[in-house]
Amino acid sequence: xxxxxxxxxxxxxxxxxxxxxxxxxxxxxxxxxxxxxxxxxxxxxxxxxxxxxxxxxxxxxxxxxxxxxxxxxxxxxxxxxxxxxxxxxxxxxxxxxxxxxxxxxxxxxxxxxxxxxxxxxxxxxxxxxxxxxxxxxxxxxxxxxxxxxxxxxxxxxxxxxxxxxxxxxxxxxxxxxxxxxxxxxxxxxxxxxxxxxxxxxxxxxxxxxxxxxxxxxxxxxxxxxxxxxxxxxxxxxxxxxxxxxxxxxxxxxxxxxxxxxxxxxxxxxxxxxxxxxxxxxxxxxxxxxxxxxxxxxxxxxxxxxxxxxxxxxxxxxxxxxxxxxxxxxxxxxxxxxxxxxxxxxxxxxxxxxxxxxxxxxxxxxxxxxxxxxxxxxxxxxxxxxxxxxxxxxxxxxxxxxxxxxxxxxxxxxxxxxxxxxxxxxxxxxxxxxxxxxxxxxxxxxxxxxxxxxxxxxxxxxxxxxxxxxxxxxxxxxxxxxxxxxxxxxxxxxxxxxxxxxxxxxxxxxxxxxxxxxxxxxxxxxxxxxxxxxxxxxxxxxxxxxxxxxxxxxxxxxxxxxxxxxxxxxxxxxxxxxxxxxxxxxxxxxxxxxxxxxxxxxxxxxxxxxxxxxxxxxxxxxxxxxxxxxxxxxxxxxxxxxxxxxxxxxxxxxxxxxxxxxxxxxxxxxxxxxxxxxxxxxxxxxxxxxxxxxxxxxxxxxxxxxxxxxxxxxxxxxxxxxxxxxxxxxxxxxxxxxxxxxxxxxxxxxxxxxxxxxxxxxxxxxxxxxxxxxxxxxxxxxx
Amino acid sequence: xxxxxxxxxxxxxxxxxxxxxxxxxxxxxxxxxxxxxxxxxxxxxxxxxxxxxxxxx
Numbered sequence: 001x002x003x004x005x006x007x008x009x010x011x012x013x014x015x016x017x018x019x020x021x022x023x024x025x026x027x028x029x030x031x032x033x034x035x036x037x038x039x040x041x042x043x044x045x046x047x048x049x050x051x052x053x054x055x056x057x058x059x060x061x062x063x064x065x066x067x068x069x070x071x072x073x074x075x076x077x078x079x080x081x082x083x084x085x086x087x088x089x090x091x092x093x094x095x096x097x098x099x100x101x102x103x104x105x106x107x108x109x110x111x112x113x114x115x116x117x118x119x120x121x122x123x124x125x126x127x128x129x130x131x132x133x134x135x136x137x138x139x140x141x142x143x144x145x146x147x148x149x150x151x152x153x154x155x156x157x158x159x160x161x162x163x164x165x166x167x168x169x170x171x172x173x174x175x176x177x178x179x180x181x182x183x184x185x186x187x188x189x190x191x192x193x194x195x196x197x198x199x200x201x202x203x204x205x206x207x208x209x210x211x212x213x214x215x216x217x218x219x220x221x222x223x224x225x226x227x228x229x230x231x232x233x234x235x236x237x238x239x240x241x242x243x244x245x246x247x248x249x250x251x252x253x254x255x256x257x258x259x260x261x262x263x264x265x266x267x268x269x270x271x272x273x274x275x276x277x278x279x280x281x282x283x284x285x286x287x288x289x290x291x292x293x294x295x296x297x298x299x300x301x302x303x304x305x306x307x308x309x310x311x312x313x314x315x316x317x318x319x320x321x322x323x324x325x326x327x328x329x330x331x332x333x334x335x336x337x338x339x340x341x342x343x344x345x346x347x348x349x350x351x352x353x354x355x356x357x358x359x360x361x362x363x364x365x366x367x368x369x370x371x372x373x374x375x376x377x378x379x380x381x382x383x384x385x386x387x388x389x390x391x392x393x394x395x396x397x398x399x400x401x402x403x404x405x406x407x408x409x410x411x412x413x414x415x416x417x418x419x420x421x422x423x424x425x426x427x428x429x430x431x432x433x434x435x436x437x438x439x440x441x442x443x444x445x446x447x448x449x450x451x452x453x454x455x456x457x458x459x460x461x462x463x464x465x466x467x468x469x470x471x472x473x474x475x476x477x478x479x480x481x482x483x484x485x486x487x488x489x490x491x492x493x494x495x496x497x498x499x500x501x502x503x504x505x506x507x508x509x510x511x512x513x514x515x516x517x518x519x520x521x522x523x524x525x526x527x528x529x530x531x532x533x534x535x536x537x538x539x540x541x542x543x544x545x546x547x548x549x550x551x552x553x554x555x556x557x558x559x560x561x562x563x564x565x566x567x568x569x570x571x572x573x574x575x576x577x578x579x580x581x582x583x584x585x586x587x588x589x590x591x592x593x594x595x596x597x598x599x600x601x602x603x604x605x606x607x608x609x610x611x612x613x614x615x616x617x618x619x620x621x622x623x624x625x626x627x628x629x630x631x632x633x634x635x636x637x638x639x640x641x642x643x644x645x646x647x648x649x650x651x652x653x654x655x656x657x658x659x660x661x662x663x664x665x666x667x668x669x670x671x672x673x674x675x676x677x678x679x680x681x682x683x684x685x686x687x688x689x690x691x692x693x694x695x696x697x698x699x700x701x702x703x704x705x706x707x708x709x710x711x712x713x714x715x716x717x718x719x720x721x722x723x724x725x726x727x728x729x730x731x732x733x734x735x736x737x738x739x740x741x742x743x744x745x746x747x748x749x750x751x752x753x754x755x756x757x758x759x760x761x762x763x764x765x766x767x768x769x770x771x772x773x774x775x776x777x778x779x780x781x782x
Numbered sequence: 783x784x785x786x787x788x789x790x791x792x793x794x795x796x797x798x799x800x801x802x803x804x805x806x807x808x809x810x811x812x813x814x815x816x817x818x819x820x821x822x823x824x825x826x827x828x829x830x831x832x833x834x835x836x837x838x839x
Contacts, residue, residue: 019808
C-alpha cells in the first residue's frame, strides 16, 4: 500500500517528512514510513478515532508497527465458561493514556465484546465477550491492526502471590501510618505536658489511648517482619528482621506494663513509627522489584509461542508447546519459531539458529534433519515429527546445566545480611549486659534495669541500618529502570560492583544479531530487490526490506528454499542461483545477487554490524579498568574481524556452551569476579556460571531467565551504565552503613545509662532514617 | 481537660474513616493501574458512540 491509498484528509500532528502515524522521518516526504504505519493510520481513520493523533500530543510518539511480526494465536489461552470468554494479553507499544483509549475505543466497535480494559502499568489488556473462544483472534487482530504487538500469556505462570504480598505490605503500611500519626499526636501532648501542667490521670489516659491504637496496629504491621524473622531463625540464620521484631515486640510489651504501672514513659510511638518507616522502605523495594519482574515477564510473554499440531486427518489444532505429545506432527509455518525438538518429515526450508548456536546465518534443512526448539523457520512451512518433549529437549538439557551452575551463586550473602549477622548478637548481648549491669553493679530494682535494657533495644533497632541498603537499591533500580535496564536479582547491584572482568558474547550482544545491508545500490534496483524480498522471511531478505521500507511488494514471487526468490526471469538469491560470475574481491560474508534480464547481476553485501555505540562503550569500560573478553560460538574469521574493529585483544571463537562455562570459571580463578553479557541459548550456562550476568531483552527465554539484569534497546551503553550505577550504589551503601553504625555508637551509651526518653528515641530514630534516605537519593541525580 | 473526652474519639473516628477509605480503594483495584488512571480521566467522557446502542453509520 502506498500513501495515495489513504483517503483521510485530516492530518492532525502530521508534518512533511514525518510519518503521519509513528512520527519517524520518512524518505522523500512520504506520508508514511512503512506500509504498517499506513494500514494502522487508515484503520484508525475508518473507526473515526483520528482524534487519537491530537490526544497523544507530546506524550510520546507511537511505535512503528511490527508489520511483518508473527501473529501468535491466542485461542489456546482463552478461558471460557459456557459462552462467556475471558482473555488476558500483553500489549507492546503502549506509550501513554491515548494508546489505552485508542485500543478500548477501537474494540468497543465489536458487537460481541462485553468489556475491554487496558492496564497501562502492567501493559496488559483484559477482554471478555460472549461467544466462541475463536472470536479472541478477531479481537486481537483489531489491536494488532492498530500497530501494537499482542501476545497471550498464561496467567497461572505469572506469580500472583508476589502481587498479594505487595498489597499486604501496602495495607500494613496504611495501618501503621494511621496509628503512627495518631499516637505521635498524643505523645507530643504528653511530652509538652510533662513540663508541668498535665496531671498524672490525664497522662495515663493518653497512654491508654495510645496503647489502644498502637497495640492492634503493631500486631498487624509487624507480621511481614515476624514472618521473615521466623523463617530465618528456623533455618538457623539471623537477619535484619530478627532484631526488628524483638525490639518492637519488647518495646510494646514493656510500654503496656509501664502504662499499667502508671509510669512516666511509654514507647508506643517509637515502636509504631519504627514499623512505619521500615514498611515504607520495604514497600518501595518490593515495588521496584515487582516492576522489573513484570517488565521481564512482559518481554517473555511477547516471545512465547504456541504450536500447531496436525492429527492423522490433517486437522490442525493449536496448543501450547508443553502440550505437544511425543511422535505428534507439528506444522511450522514460515516465520514461526519451532516449539519442539524433532526431525523434519516434509518440506524443506532455511532455519535461523542464531539463538541456539550463535551462528549468524541460517542453515538449510531438508527432510530427515534434526531441528531444535527455539530455532526460527524462515522460508517455507515444514512438518516436524516430535522426538523429544519437556524434560529431554535440548532446552531442558541446557536448563539442567543452568541449575548446576546456579547453585554456586546462591551462596552469595547480601552485605546487609552479613552486617545483620554480626549486628544482631552484639545488640542483644549489649541489652542483656545493660540489664544485669544495672541489677548487679548499680544495685537497681529490676524495673529500671529492664527499662534501660529495652531502651537499648529500641535505640539500636536497626531503622537506619535496615533502610541503608533498600533505600539505595530503590533509587538505583528506579534510575536504571527509566533507562530500560531491569534488575531481576536483589543482590545483582552488589555483585556487579565487585566485577573485574567482563565477558561478551558476539552475535546479538556486541552485534545487533541481524544482518544489515552495507552496499548502497541505486534506488531502482533496491526497490525491485526489496519488493521481491517482502515475500520472504529470510534474514537477508528482511534486511533488504528494512533498507527500503517503502518499496511496494511484488506479486507472484516464488521462493526456492536455500537458493533464492524468482519472478519469471528476475532472480534474487545466492550466486549459484542467479548464475553470477565469481567476483575476485574475496568477500566471504553473506551476500545476495539480483539478476534482471539484460542487466549484469548486482551484488548486495550484508554484515551483522556491531551495535552503534559498541566501540565507544567498550572504550569506556576499558578506561574504568575492566578487562574485556570476547567468547563466541561463531566462525574464527568473523570473530577476529569484530574483535579487531572493537579493539578487544582477548577473544576466542568456536566456543561451545560447556566450554564457555568452563572459560568463565577459569577466568574467575585468575582475574576475580566475572560478569557475562550474552543472549543465546548457548550462553545460558555461562550466564548462570558467571558471578553476575546481563542479557539483552532480545535474548532467548532461558538466557533472560538466567541473567541478573536485562537491558532493552539497540544500544550497548546500558551495560556500562549498569556497572557505573552499581559502583556508585556500593559506595553509597557503605556510607549509609557507616552513618547508621555511627549513630548507634553515639546513642547506645545514652541508652545504657538510662537517659533515653521516648522523645529522645523518636528524634534520634527519625533523624538517622532521614539521613540515610537523603544520602541514597543522591544516586538519583545524574 | 474534659474536652479530651470528645476530641480524642472524634479525631480517631475521622482518622479511621480515612484509613477505611484507603483500604477500600486498595481492595477495589483503584491502585492497580496508576499510570493509566492519570490519563484516563482526560479521555473517558467523549468515547465514540457504542454501536451496540446506536445504529451503525
